[in-house]
Amino acid sequence: MTNGFDTTMKLPHLPDHDGSSFVEFLSKYYPGMTLGANGSAPNSDPTRTAGAVSVPSATTVLAIKYQQGVIIAGDRRATEGFQIADRRIEKVFKIDEWSAMAIAGAAGPCIEMAKLFQTELEHYEKLEGMPLSCEGKANKLGQMVKANLPMVFQGLVVMPLYVGYDLKRGEGRIFKYDITGGRYEESDYHAIGSGGKDARNTMREHFQRNLSEAEVIKLAVLALYNAADDDVGTGGPDLVRGIYPTAKIVTNQGITDVAEDTLRSVCDAVMAARRSRET
Amino acid sequence: MPMPYYVSPEQMMQDKAEYAKKGIAKGRSIIAMEYVDGILLAADNPSASLHKVSEIYDNIAFAGAGKYSEFENLRKAGIRHADLKGFMYSREDVTGRSLANGYSQSLGTVFSQEMKPLEVEILVVQTGINSHPNEIYRISFDGSIIDEKNVAVIGGRADVVQSFLKENSPSHAPNLDEALRLCVTALDQTANQKLQPEGLEVAVLDRNRTGRKFRRLSVSEIRQALPS
Numbered sequence: 001m002t003n004g005f006d007t008t009m010k011l012p013h014l015p016d017h018d019g020s021s022f023v024e025f026l027s028k029y030y031p032g033m034t035l036g037a038n039g040s041a042p043n044s045d046p047t048r049t050a051g052a053v054s055v056p057s058a059t060t061v062l063a064i065k066y067q068q069g070v071i072i073a074g075d076r077r078a079t080e081g082f083q084i085a086d087r088r089i090e091k092v093f094k095i096d097e098w099s100a101m102a103i104a105g106a107a108g109p110c111i112e113m114a115k116l117f118q119t120e121l122e123h124y125e126k127l128e129g130m131p132l133s134c135e136g137k138a139n140k141l142g143q144m145v146k147a148n149l150p151m152v153f154q155g156l157v158v159m160p161l162y163v164g165y166d167l168k169r170g171e172g173r174i175f176k177y178d179i180t181g182g183r184y185e186e187s188d189y190h191a192i193g194s195g196g197k198d199a200r201n202t203m204r205e206h207f208q209r210n211l212s213e214a215e216v217i218k219l220a221v222l223a224l225y226n227a228a229d230d231d232v233g234t235g236g237p238d239l240v241r242g243i244y245p246t247a248k249i250v251t252n253q254g255i256t257d258v259a260e261d262t263l264r265s266v267c268d269a270v271m272a273a274r275r276s277r278e279t
Numbered sequence: 280m281p282m283p284y285y286v287s288p289e290q291m292m293q294d295k296a297e298y299a300k301k302g303i304a305k306g307r308s309i310i311a312m313e314y315v316d317g318i319l320l321a322a323d324n325p326s327a328s329l330h331k332v333s334e335i336y337d338n339i340a341f342a343g344a345g346k347y348s349e350f351e352n353l354r355k356a357g358i359r360h361a362d363l364k365g366f367m368y369s370r371e372d373v374t375g376r377s378l379a380n381g382y383s384q385s386l387g388t389v390f391s392q393e394m395k396p397l398e399v400e401i402l403v404v405q406t407g408i409n410s411h412p413n414e415i416y417r418i419s420f421d422g423s424i425i426d427e428k429n430v431a432v433i434g435g436r437a438d439v440v441q442s443f444l445k446e447n448s449p450s451h452a453p454n455l456d457e458a459l460r461l462c463v464t465a466l467d468q469t470a471n472q473k474l475q476p477e478g479l480e481v482a483v484l485d486r487n488r489t490g491r492k493f494r495r496l497s498v499s500e501i502r503q504a505l506p507s
Contacts, residue, residue, distance in 0.1 A: 011353065012384070012389065013384035014356040014359075015360050015363060016356065030367075033366075119366045123358065126333070126358045
């Protein structure tokens with residue numbers, strides 16, 4: 001996209017481009033480095049259609065709105081077929097000071113999309129001197145999901161869940177996507193991934209408007225625990241290795257990690273409550 | 280067919296240099312000064328929205344004097360250079376030195392090959408982290424690059440500001456308020472009247488910040504630091 005001006009001044013030895021989008025800059029000058037770059041590869045080969053390639057995939061992630069903003073959390077397991085590919089994978093990424101995204105799908109392209117999206121937002125902010133609006137960021141992510149569509153037909157799905165704090169409206173917001181880049185806003189909570197349905201069921205039962213921070217962390221952990229209970233692709237708390245879910249909260253103060261100790265004690269409380277029912 | 284007049288290369292370069300210098304001297308000055316926690320950038324800039332100082336990357340900042348459209352173009356190219364490098368390799372592989380070299384090459388080529396040289400003088404500053412020293416590069420319209428220590432001045436009557444700072448250079452590394460007061464007093468030397476906080480553009484690369492070190496100082500913060 002050009003900004004409509006014909007800038008005749010060329011700068012030798014430096015990247016020469018118009019417009020404030022890093023993704024466009026990259027796809028014009030370094031097309032091999034963008035998402036879906038190999039999407040034009042021949043997919044006539046029947047073994048390379050959806051589901052044929054086995055890649056590590058990431059699984060239950062969720063977001064819930066609460067009094068001060070929004071929480072986003074995810075489990076830690078990546079699977080490859082019937083094997084566990086990674087027990088400690090991070091599925092929740094800080095994107096900028098006011099937003100975070102969580103991913104489900106093929107791990108490699110997912111992490112790449114998060115990195116590209118981080119760079120895109122920072123690039124825009126530095127070039128334009130001001131950050132994109134919350135809505136603008138969500139739309140941009142939709143375009144990136146859409147650009148990945150050719151890869152979906154080769155089985156490499158990337159599905160983000162995006163949360164941000166809208167400083168103008170003074171509230172946290174949750175956005176979900178479909179593989180074509182369609183963007184939908186959720187009013188209360190949402191979960192995606194193979195265990196997404198199980199997590200949503202838990203949240204539907206326990207969600208209330210204006211939860212406190214402690215309550216929302218507990219609900220997020222409970223939903224992830226239930227998802228891990230019913231879904232093989234979702235990892236529960238690993239007591240032996242000390243692996244617990246990760247979560248971030250986005251409020252009008254910016255983004256902060258939920259401390260591992262907090263998550264551990266909330267997990268312990270959830271499990272203790274479960275155990276007391278079993279005996 | 281009319282014969283073009285012969286102009287000796289020396290004459291041509293001299294004319295171009297004079298032209299560029301005239302353009303740069305018309306503007307106002309910008310100072311980069313090292314202080315205890317990093318580097319302070321202070322510019323005499325009455326506009327609140329057209330910036331002369333800006334962020335390039337985590338610990339790298341840019342300042343441009345001269346023609347706005349030209350240094351703005353350089354600034355954007357620098358951000359692309361840095362973001363591309365950080366995306367391709369890693370964030371720590373983006374260095375001020377490589378960026379300053381890119382600018383130097385670019386300005387040098389334009390100066391020798393184009394009819395009109397760029398009427399700009401720029402600073403690339405990088406604050407050192409993990410006990411690395413700070414780096415300040417001053418790059419002129421002809422691509423010449425100078426590695427400055429402690430303080431650098433570009434634009435306007437830079438020589439006047441520079442000599443004032445040399446005479447009044449502090450014996451120890453100043454803290455932020457001291458550095459800012461010194462910079463503003465130095466900028467006052469070339470202005471006709473005392474500079475108001477609203478007419479200053481001040482930013483710091485503060486190595487104590489996590490992640491991106493660049494931060495602009497608000498008018499009230501500047502007012503607080505200056506003696507009333």
